[in-house]
Amino acid sequence: MPGHVILSHGSKSGPDASKVSALTLVAESLGWSTSRPDYRKEDALGYVGAVPPRIERLVAAMQGASRPLVLAGSSMGAFVSGLASLRAPCDGLFLMALPVGVAGGPRTFDAAPRVPGMLVHGWRDELCPVEGALAFARERGMPALLLDDDHRLTRHVAVLERQFEWFLQTLVAGPANT
Numbered sequence: 001m002p003g004h005v006i007l008s009h010g011s012k013s014g015p016d017a018s019k020v021s022a023l024t025l026v027a028e029s030l031g032w033s034t035s036r037p038d039y040r041k042e043d044a045l046g047y048v049g050a051v052p053p054r055i056e057r058l059v060a061a062m063q064g065a066s067r068p069l070v071l072a073g074s075s076m077g078a079f080v081s082g083l084a085s086l087r088a089p090c091d092g093l094f095l096m097a098l099p100v101g102v103a104g105g106p107r108t109f110d111a112a113p114r115v116p117g118m119l120v121h122g123w124r125d126e127l128c129p130v131e132g133a134l135a136f137a138r139e140r141g142m143p144a145l146l147l148d149d150d151h152r153l154t155r156h157v158a159v160l161e162r163q164f165e166w167f168l169q170t171l172v173a174g175p176a177n178t
Helices: 018-029 046-062 076-085 130-140 154-173
Strands: 004-008 033-035 069-074 092-096 117-122 144-147
Touching (some): 004 046, 018 033, 018 069, 018 154, 046 069, 046 076, 069 076, 092 154, 117 130, 117 154, 130 144
Parallel strands (some): 004 033, 004 069, 069 092, 092 117, 117 144
């Protein structure tokens, strides 16, 4: 039985952003419930200032959510999804255009160990170098899909949809069926 997906948008974006909206439709078509926190108020604090209140908002949204619980995010949304997974239980992480640090910030990216995850990143990401995200995925044994795209991944939204559908189906099926 499907659970709940919380989709977190990137900075300078909103809950109706193209990737988050597309993945919401995928999850809902598979019977998952979804929510999309609006982080624009937090983002007004700047990149470094937005991180702690974004994490607080996401952890609050995770409390009492149906399980399995998947956190999906793009850019800053991916960053806070991983950090929130350290503070509240979740069952999956779908990370797009992942920054492994926030310029001027004291925190580097991390995520709860043993939580199944998937990284999707653009080879030509001009904001979040692919090397850092790929190193994190390699350390965790996390599958990674690298696309010939930039930070926004706009040329590959259909690929993101298919990959997210596969990720959710695999998560529900369990390791014996993958």
